Amino acid sequence: MKKIVLTLNMFLLLAGVSNAQETIYPAKSQKGTVYIKNGTVHVGNGTVIENATVKITNGKIEEVGTNISVPASGAEVIDATGKKVYPGLILPASNLGLTEITGVRATNDFNEIGEMNPSIRSIAAYNADSKITNTLRSNGILLAHTAPVGALLAGQSSVVQLDAWHWEDAAYKMDNGMHLYMPSLMGRPGGRLGALFAQFMPQAPTDPTKMALERLEIVKKYFREAKVYLAGSPKEVNLKLEAARGLFEKKQKLFVHASQVKQMLLAIDFAKEFDFNVVIVGGSESWQIAPLLKQHNIGVIISQMHDLPTLDDDDIDMPFKAPAVLQKAGVLFCINDDDPQNRGRNLPFNAGTAATYGLTKEEALSAITLNAAKILGTDATTGSIEKGKDANIVISAGDILDMHTSVVEHAFIQGRKIVLDNKHKQLYERYKYKYGIK
C-alpha cells in the first residue's frame, strides 16, 4: 500500500503538481485478519506485553497475547519485532477540522456568535479533508475530540477518527459533550494595558468575581429551565433547551474550560446541582485541587503541558509535573496539546514531558490513550489494545513519547491500515527531488 502511494507521489511530483495531499485516500474498511507479531505491546492501561501478537479481525482486536499462533500464509502479517505497538493516540480537545489556518478568518469555523449556543454542533463544520489531519496521523494520533469555542455555552463536540471521506464517516462519537467556557474570576490587569482599558471603559470594572457569578447564573438559569422543559411535554420545540437533553440523560459530559482554582470550584457546582458528568478542560491549576476533583469524580484534560508556570514564584517545572500530582491523587486526567503553532501533533511529547517529571511512561501513555477515551466516553471501543475494541493501533520504531525515537511506521484505524503520508512529506519529497537529496 505504502509503496503504491509513494509511486503515485513520485508520478505526481514529476508531473509538477504540488501539495498533492489529494492523493492520500482513506482506507477501505478492513475485512479478514491481520496479525501484528512480536512487538512490545503497550496496552494503554499500564501494562506492557513483550513479544506479543495482536490479532485484528474485521476492524476489531480479536486477541492480544504471547500465545497467538500466526498462520504462515493466508493473512496479512506485520512483523513488529523490535518495534513498539501502541493504542492510537487521542487528541482530547482541539479545533481540528474546524480551522485550517488560524490567522485566516475565512478558514475559522470554531467560534459562533452569541454566548449561549448549546445547540451548536462542531461536527457540522468538521472538514475531513483538512491538511492538518494527516500530519497528526503520521505522529500516531488517530482520534480527536473536536470542540467549539465560545464565551459561555459554546455548543457540542464530537469525537472523530482521522481517516474519513466526510464528517459523517469521521464521527466516532457524535455529540459527546457540551462545552462551557468559564468566565474569568480575576481582576483586570493594572499598568499600561489597564490604563488603556480604562480609557475605553471609563466606569471602574466591578468585582470580577461578582461579574463572573452573574454571567454563570445565565448558564444555570438555562439548565434549570431546560430541566423542567425536558421533564414536561412542551407544546413547542425549543432548540436550545432541547440541546441539554444529552447532558441530563448522561449521554453527554459537560466540558468546563477553566484554569483558575475558583473557576474549577464553580465547575464542581454543575456536577452537584445538575448531576452532570463534568470534565475540566485547561486545568493548569488543577493540581491544587486534586483531592476535590477525585472526590467529585471530575476528570481533567490538561490542555497544554508546555506552558510557563502561573507565577514567577512557582516551581519552574510546575506545568510539567502537574500530571504527576493528579496521578498521585487518583484523578482521572488526560493530556492534550493545544499549541496553535503545531496543531496538536506534539501530543505524544507533551505526555513525554509528563513522564520526565513524575509519571511512569505507561501512565503518560494512558494519559493520551485510555484515560482520554474514558474522559471522552469512548473507552468501550478504543483507548487500549484489548480484546473487543476497535483496532486503533500505532506501530512505532521507538518510544513514541520521545521525539528522539518516535517514528510511526504503521497505523490502523478500526483495523484499516491508513496511509501515513501528508502534505509535509510530499513537500519534503518535492524538494529532495529539486536538490537531489537522497
Place this chain on the structure above:
Amino acid sequence: MRKIKMLFSCLVLTTMLRAQETFPVNGVADKRDGCYAFTNATIVKDAQNTITNGSLVIRDGKIIAVGTNVSIPKDAVVIDCKDKFIYPSFIDIYSDYGMPQVQRPTGGGFGGPAQLTSNQKGAYGWNQAIKTEVNAYKLFSVDDAKAKTLREAGFGTVLTHQRDGIARGTGSVVTLSNEKENFVIVKDKASAHYSFSKGSSTQTYPSSLMGSIALLRQTYNDAAWYKNNPEAANKEGYNISLKYFNDQQTLPQIFEAQDRGVDLWNLMRADRIGDEFGVQYILKATGKEYQRIKEVAATKAPLIVNLNFPQAQDVEDPNDARLVSLADMKNWELGPSNPAAIEKAGIPFCLTSADLRDPKTFLANLRKAMEYGLSEKAAMEALTKNPATWLGVYDKVGSIDEGKIANFMITSAPVFSEKAVILHNWVNGNKYAIKEDAWYSINGNYKLSVQNAEGIQDYNLEVKSNSSATLVGKDTLAVRFTYDGKNVKINFAPQQRRAAGTGRPGMGGAANASATLPPNANKLSGYSNGKTWNGTGVDSLGNAVTWIAELISLTTAKAEEAKPKTAPKTGKSFYPFTAFGNDEENIPKPETILFKNATVWTSEKQGKLEGTDVLVKNGKIAKIGKNLSEAGAKQIDATGKHLTAGIIDEHSHIASASTNEGGQSVTSEVRMQDNLDPDDINIYRQLSGGVTSSHILHGSANTIGGQTQLIKLRWGTDDKGLIFEGSDPFIKFALGENVKRSSSTQGNVRFPDTRMGVEQVLNDAFNRAKIYEAAKKEHEANAKKKGAATSTFRKDLELEALVEIMNSKRFITCHSYVASEIVVALRVAEKYGFKVNTFTHILEGYKVADKMKAHGANVSTFSDWWAYKNEVQDAIPYNAAIMQKVGLNVAINSDDAEMARRLNQEAAKTVKYGGVSEIDALNMVTINPAKMLHVDNKVGSIKEGKDADLVLWSDHPLSIYAKSLYTVVDGTIYFDRAKDEAMRKEVKAERTRLINKMVGEKRGGAAVAPFTPSYKYIHTCLDHGHKLGLLEIEAGEEEMEHNSNH
C-alpha cells in the same frame, strides 16, 4: 487679646490681598504691610541651625528678622509661639499643581488607524511627543483646593510642570499661597522635564520604551545640529521644538523615569541617555531603588523620591494569595526602607508627595520611612534645602533666613515626631491655619456658671480633650463637649429628678462625648477667649441662659515617652528581586569545576567523546581529557551523564522591557540594549533548560526593526551585565504579513501594505543610507581639511545603523517566511553590497535553500511550526533537514519563552523529521547559532580556551527525558537542579511569612488594598501564539490589535 482675635480672623480671611502697582483698584485702596512677629519659638532655620526661644519677624511676605535678639517692630502683630516650633515650609520638587488637565487630541493610537505624522499645527518638530514649547508658568493658575491639601502636609512651595510628553518643556517654582499668580511664581523657568511616556501624543511613533529612548537620542542630535547653524536653519526652517529644546539645556534636567510601569531599570536607562549627551539628569525615583542601590548610586544622579509605599493586600483568601508574587509582597515589606537606603548610599535626594494616593498621608509615610532608618536631617534637607538649591531658589525659599519668602510652618512639636501637629502653614506671609484648635491645650478645670432668671448654677467642668469632658454639679452629669478652636459646645443632662423613674439616672462616670442625653438637655454654646469662655444657651425647660466658664487650672501635659525605636524586622533582599533570586551571600560566582567521566558532545570535529573529563577554570574551558585532576576544584561525577555546550537561542524576546517599535516601517535607531530587563524570571527558567546565550530580537512589526542584543543568561546581574561582551552588533529585519499588517483589524495605513511595498521600503532605506554616508564622508573630509571643529552634520541614528550594515559592521537577522520575499531580501542586499547574515523563521527556506547558500546566508528556524497564518501554509518540519543538506548553517530557535526551555528537544525533531544525525542536530542549538552570531570563537562548543558555557544533562541531550543538572555560564553555575529544589522550599517559606504578615496587617485593623494578581507582561514578537501562564499577558507596544495574529 488682640493676638487671639488676629488668629481667629485669619481663619476667615485666609488671604491678605496684596495690591499690585499696575492694577487698578475697584474701591478703597487697602495697602498693608502684614508685619508679624512670632516670639518665644523654637525656630529650626534649616537642618543645621535651630534657635531656641527665638523670634521671627515677617513683613510684606518676606522674612525680615530671625534670631534670639530680634527687636519686634512696633507695628508687628505679635504671636506668642511658646512651646511651638517653626520650620521652613517644605518644597515639593515634583508636582503638576495648577496645571490644566491635559487634553488628549483626537486621532491616532489605540483603536484607530496609525497616525504616522504629527497633527500639531504650527512650526513644531516632527514628533508630537516633543513638547518643549510648554512652559509651566504660562499655563499656571492658582488652585486653592489642591494648594490646601499640600499646605496641610507642610508644603509651601512646589516645582510644577505639565506631566505630558517625552520632552515636557519647563517647570516653574511657585508658592502655595492663594493670591494672584503674579505673587506666587517664584521662578518662571526653573527646570526642564523629560520622560519615557509620550503622554497625550496620538502619533504612532514611538510606541515602545526603546522608541522613546531613540527619539530622545535623536532629538539631542537634531538639536545640536540645529543650534546656531545657518545651514540647518536653511534645511529645517524654523523649528520651535528644537529651538526650545536647546534653550532649556541650561536648566536642571529632570527625568521621570518611572512612567511606563514601575521599572527600576528605567533609572539606569535614562541616565545612559544623559551620559551620551553630557547631561546629568535629576531622576524621579521608582520606589524600588533599594533593590539595586549600587547600580542606582553609580548613575550619580540626584533622585526625587516619593513616599508612595505599597499597601498591604487582602490575601486572606488563599486562592487570592496564590496569585500575588513574592516580589510584590517583598516590595510591600521593604518599600518603606527605600528613602533610608538612598540616604545610606550617599545619593543626594529630594522627597516628593507625588504619586501618593492621598497627600494627607505624606507626613505619616515620612515617619514610616524614618522608622526604617531615614534620618531627620536628611529628610529635612530633602524637603527644603536640596530642592531649593537644585532649582536655584535657595535665596528665596528653603530656610528661615532674612530676605527669604515668609514660608514657614508652626508645629506643636518637632515636625517629624509622632505627636507633631502642623498648626499653621504661612506662605508668602499669609497665614493658613491647619489645625487652629491644637494651638492651645484647653485641658484643665473650669468653673462653669450658668445664669438663668432664677439665679446662677455652678458646675465644675473638667476638659480632657477637645471632644471630651466631665461635668460635676451636685452629681456627675452626662455631658457632650466639643471645642473646635473657637466655638465651645456643652450639652448636659438636666439635674436628676428621681421621679422621672427611668431607672438609674446620672451615670456620671460614663460622661463623655458619646453620652446619651435626654432631648431636653441643657444646651450651651459660646466662644473661647483663652482663659474665659462666654456664651448663651437654653436650659432643660426652654429658658434662655447665659454662661461663663473660667479656667481654674490647666492640666500639665505629660512628657512624651521616648521609646527607642528599632527598625522593623524584614526579610532579605534578593538579586534579582524575585523568587529564585539569590541573597547577597549566595550570588553565584565563578568556580573551578571538574566534570568527571562524562559523555562529552563537543560540537567540534571530534564529535562525541565518551568517559571524558572537562576542567573549568577562570570562566574558561581549561582542559578536556581523560583522568584529569585539579586541586581545589569542585568535582562533579558525570558518569552516565552528558556534557554539552550551552544552548544558544538565536531568536528570543525574553529579558526586555519592550520588543516592538512599530511606529514606523524603518526603526533601525531603536536598540534592544536600551531596555534589557535582567529581572525576568525566564532567564532562570531557560537556564534550567540549558540555555546560556540568547539573541534578544526586536519584534516583527516593521520591515527594518531595531538593533538586537546578544546576551548571556547571567541570572542576578544588572542590565549591562547581561550583554555578551564583544559580540558583533545585529539588527532585526522582517518581511511579509506582519510588516504589511495583514492581521490588523483596523486596516493598514502604514506603507507597505504588500510584499511589493516591502521591497521598496528596503530599497529606499538603503538608498537614503548611501546618500547619507556620502554626505557624512564629505563632511568628515571637509572637517579634516579646514581643521575646523564646528560640525554642521546631522547625525541620524536610523541611517547610521543602515550604513553600518552596508559596511558589514552590523548584521541582519531577517524574519521571513515565503520564498518570494526571501529572494527579494537577497537581491536588495546584493544591490547594496552586503549580505543578509541570517534568515530567521524562514519556514519556506527549503524552497530557496540553494539561493540562500549562494548568497552566503545562515538560517535559523522552528522545528515543526505551521498553519498559524497564511504565510506558513507550506511550512514543513523537514525544513531544517533540507537546508542543512543543501549546505546551509542551520539553527533551531525558540522565539518563545517557554519553548526555549526545551530547545534540545526541538533540535531532536530534526532527527525525526529528515534524519539529521544526532551530532548535527545538537549543533543546531550550539555551534551553528554561535557561528551565525559570530561568537563561535568564544562559545558554542566544548573546546579548550572557550568560555565555560556548559550544560550537564541527566540523559541523552536529544531525549525528552533529559534534564539539565547544571547550567554553567562563564564558569559560574547559574542553575543547579539540587539547589533549585532547596530554593523552592525557601520561596515557599518566604511567601508564607509575607502572606501571614499581610494578613496580620489586615487583622490588626490596617487598611488593605484588594488583592492584585501579579500579572506579568511578556514581550513577544506578536507573530504567533505563545505558551503563557495564567498571569502572563502578551504585551504589545504597538497597537494591541496586532496581537490578534496568532
